[in-house]
Amino acid sequence: MVSDDTIFAIASGAGRAAIAVMRLSGPLCRDALAALCAGRVPEPRHAGLRRLRDADDAVLDQAMVLWLPGPGTYTGEASAELYLHGGRAVGDGVSMALVALGLRPAEPGEFTRRAFLNGRMDLVEAEAVHDLISAETEAQRRQALRQLDGELGCVYREWSDRLRFMLAQQEALIDFPDEDLPPAVEAELASTLDSLRTAIAAHLNDARRGEKLREGLVFAITGPPNVGKSSLINALAERDVAIVSPSPGTTRDALETRIVLGGVPVTLVDTAGLRETEDEIEAEGVRRALARAEDADLVIEVTVSSVAMTKLEYSNRLLVFNKSDLGHPTPQGAIAVSALTGAGLDELRDCLAAAARGLTETSGPPPLTRARHRAALLEALDRLNAAAETTLPELRGEDLRLALRAIGRITGHVGVEQILDTLFRQFCIGK
Numbered sequence: 036m037v038s039d040d041t042i043f044a045i046a047s048g049a050g051r052a053a054i055a056v057m058r059l060s061g062p063l064c065r066d067a068l069a070a071l072c073a074g075r076v077p078e079p080r081h082a083g084l085r086r087l088r089d090a091d092d093a094v095l096d097q098a099m100v101l102w103l104p105g106p107g108t109y110t111g112e113a114s115a116e117l118y119l120h121g122g123r124a125v126g127d128g129v130s131m132a133l134v135a136l137g138l139r140p141a142e143p144g145e146f147t148r149r150a151f152l153n154g155r156m157d158l159v160e161a162e163a164v165h166d167l168i169s170a171e172t173e174a175q176r177r178q179a180l181r182q183l184d185g186e187l188g189c190v191y192r193e194w195s196d197r198l199r200f201m202l203a204q205q206e207a208l209i210d211f212p213d214e215d216l217p218p219a220v221e222a223e224l225a226s227t228l229d230s231l232r233t234a235i236a237a238h239l240n241d242a243r244r245g246e247k248l249r250e251g252l253v254f255a256i257t258g259p260p261n262v263g264k265s266s267l268i269n270a271l272a273e274r275d276v277a278i279v280s281p282s283p284g285t286t287r288d289a290l291e292t293r294i295v296l297g298g299v300p301v302t303l304v305d306t307a308g309l310r311e312t313e314d315e316i317e318a319e320g321v322r323r324a325l326a327r328a329e330d331a332d333l334v335i336e337v338t339v340s341s342v343a344m345t346k347l348e349y350s351n352r353l354l355v356f357n358k359s360d361l362g363h364p365t366p367q368g369a370i371a372v373s374a375l376t377g378a379g380l381d382e383l384r385d386c387l388a389a390a391a392r393g394l395t396e397t398s399g400p401p402p403l404t405r406a407r408h409r410a411a412l413l414e415a416l417d418r419l420n421a422a423a424e425t426t427l428p429e430l431r432g433e434d435l436r437l438a439l440r441a442i443g444r445i446t447g448h449v450g451v452e453q454i455l456d457t458l459f460r461q462f463c464i465g466k
């Protein structure tokens with residue numbers, strides 16, 4: 036339900052800044068503006084410079100003011116924006132004046148929640164707003180913008196439309212079994228069902244590229260002790276993340292650092308030296324390292340030619356020979372680097388960036404970006420598979436209906452109350 040409250044929040048970042056944008060939404064917006072600006076509300080969508088005053092006529096700030104009548108606004112409601120001076124006292128003073136006028140501070144994500152409830156965007160677009168605000172890299176930004184443009188929602192809506200059409204055909208087959216329905220109806224239904232199953236299966240079978248780009252990749256650096264794993268991480272991160280020490284077994288636990296490779300956020304995990312050990316704490320480090328390497332999107336296996344390779348097999352492995360400055364030979368297919376002199380690091384970076392892009396790039400329709408969508412689509416596909424197998428028209432109708440509901444949950448067209456709280460709580464205040 037959309038509440039009748041008029042809400043406000045600073046929509047720009049927290050802390051001292053030149054300007055802070057205070058956003059207002061709800062039925063009291065115009066009255067609040069009139070009160071703050073001594074009746075001089077600017078023309079709709081025209082900025083006006085005003086002295087803002089509280090109820091005691093004390094000046095709060097000199098600010099640019101925008102009055103945005105609904106419904107053509109972000110939230111779909113009457114809205115306003117105040118471009119205040121960015122100091123804390125100014126924001127607090129205006130907030131107190133707004134509360135005195137009957138407004139209340141917004142909850143996290145409440146503006147976007149209202150936009151969704153007022154039909155200004157579907158749930159997939161609302162999620163894209165969150166992803167866009169959280170985007171750290173260019174590739175993430177592009178993905179979020181595509182989703183915000185409605186491309187992904189469009190795919191899901193088109194599937195819902197097809198399902199609705201199939202349901203209508205199925206109902207006709209149930210209601211008029213003996214009438215002269217064109218014989219093609221049954222065949223057409225079966226072929227639409229097949230093509231929809233194929234499309235959803237292909238969308239699901241994307242190696243989680245979109246989700247990985249959203250969440251970031253994990254690259255684990257493994258290898259025997261003392262080959263220079265920590266030195267390499269420090270060189271790649273261009274800062275001291277890991278402790279480098281000449282005594283083997285210093286990295287006791289997994290150390291992580293986040294860097295950007297090929298436009299994709301990547302968490303580099305420095306694992307403890309993989310070796311047999313009597314030391315209990317070190318053994319725990321080794322155990323965690325192996326677990327992390329197993330889950331990683333890429334394992335960067337570091338060694339030096341004088342040390343035997345570990346006997347682990349990973350599907351996604353990049354072999355790096357460190358300490359090239361010592362003049363050891365490098366086998367074919369491995370990258371020679373020196374964390375000490377920096378030799379070969381550019382080539383290694385390029386290689387890692389190509390791997391990061393390879394794991395996240397997609398062509399064609401926008402990719403799946405969230406586990407929530409994946410779960411709903413898996414359920415829809417299950418239902419469609421059941422529908423394809425059953426010969427009982429009533430059962431098939433029910434399966435189609437359940438598939439439609441599962442897809443409708445993604446865009447927020449059915450039964451979403453429970454997910455709204457979870458979703459919008461992740462937002463910042465003012466969005």
Ligand code: GDP
Nearest residue numbers: 261262263264265266279280281358373374375
């Ligand atoms: P880790 O146990 O695999 O994390 O190895 P460290 O990064 O702690 O390095 C072990 C030792 O090797 C340290 O004394 C480093 O200074 C040294 N080292 C690291 N990289 C290189 C390199 O490229 N060349 C040479 N000569 N020494 C290196």
